[in-house]
Amino acid sequence: MLDHHIKIAQELSISSKQVATTVGLLDEGATVPFISRYRKELTGSLDEVQVATIRDRVLQLRELDKRREAILKSLTELGKLTPELEKLVNEAETMVALEDIYLPYRPKRKTRASVAREKGLQPLADLLLAQGKGDPELDAATYIDAEKGVNNSAEALAGARDIIAEVISENAEARAKMRELFLNKGTFQSKVIPGKEEAGIKYKDYFDWTEPLSAAPSHRVLAMRRAEKEEILYLDIQPQEEDAIYLLENAFVTGNNAASTQVKLAVGDSYKRLLKPSMETEIRLLTKKKADEEAIRVFAENARQLLLAAPLGQKRLIAIDPGFRTGCKVVVLNEQGMLLEYTAIFPHTGAGQQKEAEKTLRHLVEKYQTEAIAIGNGTAGRETELFVKNLNLSGITMVMVNESGASIYSASDVAREEFPEQDVTVRGAVSIGRRLMDPLAELVKIDPKSIGVGQYQHDVDQNKLQTSLDDTVISCVNAVGVELNTASKQILAYVSGLGPQLAQNIVDYRNQNGAFKKREQLKKVARLGDKAYEQAAGFLRIRHAENPLDASAVHPERYALVEQMAKDMKCSVSDLMSDSKLRASIPLKQYITETVGLPTLNDIIAELAKPGLDPREKFEAFSFTEGVNTINDLKTGMKLPGIVTNITNFGAFVDIGVHQDGLVHLSQITNRFIKDPNEVLKVHQQVMVTVTEVDVNRKRISLSMKSAEPSENRPKKASQPQAKPQQREPEMDMQSKLAALKNKFR
Numbered sequence: 001m002l003d004h005h006i007k008i009a010q011e012l013s014i015s016s017k018q019v020a021t022t023v024g025l026l027d028e029g030a031t032v033p034f035i036s037r038y039r040k041e042l043t044g045s046l047d048e049v050q051v052a053t054i055r056d057r058v059l060q061l062r063e064l065d066k067r068r069e070a071i072l073k074s075l076t077e078l079g080k081l082t083p084e085l086e087k088l089v090n091e092a093e094t095m096v097a098l099e100d101i102y103l104p105y106r107p108k109r110k111t112r113a114s115v116a117r118e119k120g121l122q123p124l125a126d127l128l129l130a131q132g133k134g135d136p137e138l139d140a141a142t143y144i145d146a147e148k149g150v151n152n153s154a155e156a157l158a159g160a161r162d163i164i165a166e167v168i169s170e171n172a173e174a175r176a177k178m179r180e181l182f183l184n185k186g187t188f189q190s191k192v193i194p195g196k197e198e199a200g201i202k203y204k205d206y207f208d209w210t211e212p213l214s215a216a217p218s219h220r221v222l223a224m225r226r227a228e229k230e231e232i233l234y235l236d237i238q239p240q241e242e243d244a245i246y247l248l249e250n251a252f253v254t255g256n257n258a259a260s261t262q263v264k265l266a267v268g269d270s271y272k273r274l275l276k277p278s279m280e281t282e283i284r285l286l287t288k289k290k291a292d293e294e295a296i297r298v299f300a301e302n303a304r305q306l307l308l309a310a311p312l313g314q315k316r317l318i319a320i321d322p323g324f325r326t327g328c329k330v331v332v333l334n335e336q337g338m339l340l341e342y343t344a345i346f347p348h349t350g351a352g353q354q355k356e357a358e359k360t361l362r363h364l365v366e367k368y369q370t371e372a373i374a375i376g377n378g379t380a381g382r383e384t385e386l387f388v389k390n391l392n393l394s395g396i397t398m399v400m401v402n403e404s405g406a407s408i409y410s411a412s413d414v415a416r417e418e419f420p421e422q423d424v425t426v427r428g429a430v431s432i433g434r435r436l437m438d439p440l441a442e443l444v445k446i447d448p449k450s451i452g453v454g455q456y457q458h459d460v461d462q463n464k465l466q467t468s469l470d471d472t473v474i475s476c477v478n479a480v481g482v483e484l485n486t487a488s489k490q491i492l493a494y495v496s497g498l499g500p501q502l503a504q505n506i507v508d509y510r511n512q513n514g515a516f517k518k519r520e521q522l523k524k525v526a527r528l529g530d531k532a533y534e535q536a537a538g539f540l541r542i543r544h545a546e547n548p549l550d551a552s553a554v555h556p557e558r559y560a561l562v563e564q565m566a567k568d569m570k571c572s573v574s575d576l577m578s579d580s581k582l583r584a585s586i587p588l589k590q591y592i593t594e595t596v597g598l599p600t601l602n603d604i605i606a607e608l609a610k611p612g613l614d615p616r617e618k619f620e621a622f623s624f625t626e627g628v629n630t631i632n633d634l635k636t637g638m639k640l641p642g643i644v645t646n647i648t649n650f651g652a653f654v655d656i657g658v659h660q661d662g663l664v665h666l667s668q669i670t671n672r673f674i675k676d677p678n679e680v681l682k683v684h685q686q687v688m689v690t691v692t693e694v695d696v697n698r699k700r701i702s703l704s705m706k707s708a709e710p711s712e713n714r715p716k717k718a719s720q721p722q723a724k725p726q727q728r729e730p731e732m733d734m735q736s737k738l739a740a741l742k743n744k745f746r
Contacts, residue, residue, distance in 0.1 A: 004061045008054055018044045022054045031496040032471070033478035034535045038555050040599035048475055064095055071102045080105050096179075096282075100172040113166035116159030119148045124156060125163035128262045131255035136262050161262060164252075165270035169278065174251055178275055181247055182283045185239040186213040190224050192233055200232030213237060213287065217649050218294035221287055222456040237280050237287070244271050292460040294649065299465065300472045302453035302647055305683035307476040309439045310619040312399070317372040318364055319433025320388075321403070321425060322380035324348050330361070331429040332368050336486055337437055339419065340368060342426045347387045348380060358391060365393055372396060374436040376403035376429075382629040382657055389626075397621050399436055402645065402655070404452025405443070406431040414445045414490060440480055440616075444473055445490045453646045453683060477539075479615055481553060484522075484540045485515040497535025502528055516542055519550045541612045548574050552611035554604055561591060562604060577608045622686050624657030631658050631696055638691040642703075644681050652677045654689055654703055662701030664689060669705050 005023065009016040021042045025035050032055065036048045043051070071089055075081040085101070092098040108114070116125070124143050128136060140156035150156050168174055192200060192207035200207075206224055227233040238244075248267045253260050314335035321329040327346040334340055341364070345357035364370065373393075375385050377400045388398055409415050410427035419427050435442040448469040449457050457465060477494040484506070492503035505526045510516065519537050522528055528536075538555035545551055549559055565586055566573045576582055588601045625640050627633065634656075642654035645661055652669065653661040670680050681687070693702035 004058060007061070008057050011057070012050060012053065014046070014050070015044065018046060019054055019058075022046060022051055023058050026051075026055050026058075029531055029535075031474070031535050033474060033496045033539065037478075037553075037603075038538055038557075038600075040603075041595060041597040045599050052471060064098065067095060067098060068092070071098065075102075075105055078105060078107075097172070097176075100175050103172070103175075104167075104170040111166060112159075112162040116162045119143075119150050119159055120145070121150070121156060121159040122163060125160040125167070128157075128160055128259045128266075129164055129167070129252075131253070131257065131259045131263060133257055134259065136258050157262060161266040161269060164263060164266035165274060168248060168252055168267060168270040169274035171251075174248060175275075175279075177247055177251070178244065178279050179282065181239050181244060182213070182237070182279050183286075184214060185243060186237055186283065187211060187239070188213055188216055188221070188224060189236045189238075190227070190233045193231060196232045200227060200230070203227040203232050206233055213283070216287070218291035218298075219456065219649055221291040222295060222459045225288065225291075226456070226459055237283055238276060241271070244276070248275075289461075292464060295456050295460050296465050296468045298648060299448075299453070299457050299460075300468045301678060302683050303448050303451070303469060304472050304476055305647075306451060306453055307440050307443055307473065308480070308616050309684040310617040311438045311440070311614070312372060312397070312436050312619045313438075315371040315397075315437065316368055317374055317433055317436065318361070318368075318370050319374040319376075319401075319429045319436070320384055321376045321406070321429040321432055322378060322384040324380045324383075328357075328380070328384055329425040329429045330364070331426060331433060332364055332370070333430065333433045333437075334368075337430075337434045337441075339422075339426075339430055342422070342429070344425075348383055354387070357387070361388070361391065362393075365396065370396060372436070373398045374401045374433045375399070376401055376406065376432045377655065377657075377659075378403050379659070381659070382624065385624075386626070386629075398623075399621060400624065400657070401432050401436050402452060402643075403428070403432050405446040405450040406435075408450040409442075409446050412445070440476055441488065441491050444477065444494060445488070448473065481539055481541050481612060481614075484519075484542050485510065495536050495539050497532045502532060502536075516545075518542065518546050519556055543612075548577055548611065552577075552607045554607050554611075558596070558600070558604060561596065562608070565591065577611060580609065583608055620686065628657060631660050631694065631699060631701065634658065634691050634694045634701065636691055636694065640689055640691065642687055642689050644683055644685045644687060647677045647681055647683060649676070652681050654687060656689065656691075656701070656703070658701070660699050660701060662689065662691070662703040664703045664705055668692070668703065671706055 005016045005019040009019045012019075022035060025039060025042065030039070032048055032051045035043060035051050036046060040046075046054075068089060072081065072086065075085065075089070088101050089098065092101055116122075121143055124140060127134070127139055136157060137153050140153035140160070143156040144150050144152060150159065188209070188211045190206045190209045192203075197204075197207065203223070206227060209224070211220070224233060224235050228235040245268055248271055249264060252267055253263050316335055317333055319331050319333060323329070327344045327349070329342070329344055331342040332340040343360060343364075345360050346353040347357040348354075365373075373388055373396055375381055375388065375398065381400060381403075385398070385400060406428040407424070409431045410424040415424075415427040415431075419430065422430075431442060431445075443451055449465070474494050474496070477491060478496050482491055482495055489500070489503040489507045492498055492506055493500045495503070498506075502525070505528065506522070509525045516522070519540065519542060522533055522537065522540070523530075534557070538553055541552070542550040547559070549556075549562060554562060562573055562576070566576050568590075569576065569582055569586065571579075571582060576586075583605055586605065588598060588605070591601055592598065622641070622643060624642075628638070628640060640656045642656040642662070644652050645655045646653040649666075651663050651665040654664055655661050666674065666677060669677055674680060687705060689703040689705055691701065692704045693700075695701075
């Protein structure tokens, strides 16, 4: 384990003590948010990304150790373990290297080589590999044995070559070099399956595609694999065959005689029959893993930005789920998001119905003193927005809300539990309204894969995706903090140290005993022990609590310290929180102990200044351009406001209010060279774009931000070269729009 700590420390450029302490805390059950927020002195102020990376890396190394132990046990049982082999196994640093060492000894099914060995041809294979000056034909004649199935010299030589081919394919050094050749000089080659051109039109760009494996971005790798899975494309991965065979001949052909000729034949057979299929399978898995990690990273970053979108806050509002023939579902919510009333209006089915809709909406606004109206951006969204605008309701904030995932929520167990007597349309409208109030609190109820952002999220490793998304949601929830007395069990479940069962127990306690008055009451919740309390308390807020610190991120374990500060300053804790001069005059170094250092003290002072401050940005209302409601309304050169809905490696998708997001290619985001759209953009950001191309038939909209960058987002001039024109990326599955908080070690 000590070696693991040193190795991880070197990889992250931190001290082994930091790693050892962090691993110790994790093994004791501490969570990533808790460690990074409340154990800075112990870890040397490692952030969430570093702590999570240490967690994942130590798990990876422990898995490697388990496999190492299993291999050593197997080799011992087989009687193959030598001191030299044991040393190789113990020194292997990756799973791939470990499996390469074990491969020649792994129990396997019958092969051509094993059959040849049964015929007694191993000595002949060894003789040929030595590549002496003898005559292979004469040497092979001595192994002719009809009873063993060797009828002539040719059969003996063929069997010996089979053995040599397997030896070559299982040689660890040869496999490492071949793997490197595939990775550095291999290519993806895709061709359309004859007759599938029309069915696979969305994959047209890949019908005859060749690309270096080392340069292929994750979205193209996943697109080609998806097309192959759908039986639209043939996909091949390989380097130039002559390069591969030359590499093997250089390693195994050591002479220039008849025996060497036999070895050359075995080399060719080894590559074509054994190594190439093996390497292609391995490289497929490796490139898939790499593409998955990048797609998951993109997905997770988009999810983070969406979850942390600016909340409108606690407002009395009306939420509308738009529709044409079936009408618009209207719900009224109070400041806490509780459903007060619901109805349906039909503003798009005739003048008479429209007048009735106006009357109903005005009545609801007046009756409930509505402060805001949320309108879903789906079918009839823009038309409903125009209808509401024409009512000229003064003092009302009107917002188009991305309703992705609302239908998923409305049919979920969570929605049925919350609104057992309402149908899915009412539940969907409630979700639209609540996500305007507080996106984080509402979106945690929906599977992150369904909230409208991402890149091939259904094609990647689902376990790794879920782990990354869980990390993301946990990070967001704990960064914002949770109001203990109003939070749903869904968001409570993501609080550090809790989980679904304790979250339910908190809600049950709250229902039975009323609102929490202080954090200490959490200890009375069923099964919420000291460890869970330690991990969770700092992230839970109680507004208007008896102790003002309960509304802050100051951990209860530091209450005594803050009270001592107040006592020394001859004031109350409330005075410290309200008076900046008092806080500035606190001699922090006086309070340093073995467990409390300046990092924690500075955090406490910052929290006293703005207790429970929501780190999310301030909400800003947004409106699309009037009169531009469908793709048919677009004209090249139009300058339009939009909302970034999704960020991928090749660009960003922007909602401009026409029910079809447009693509701002990476090369069109800014006038300077950038490698990643996240350098400039984030999900839910308001931007100005120019329409550069409209393809109505294919429902494709190309946009540019180069000449329409808002001044607050315009990147600073840089010395990098101007971005070169880039090939237009194939537009795959536009519904795939949301990876990891960190770079994974490979």
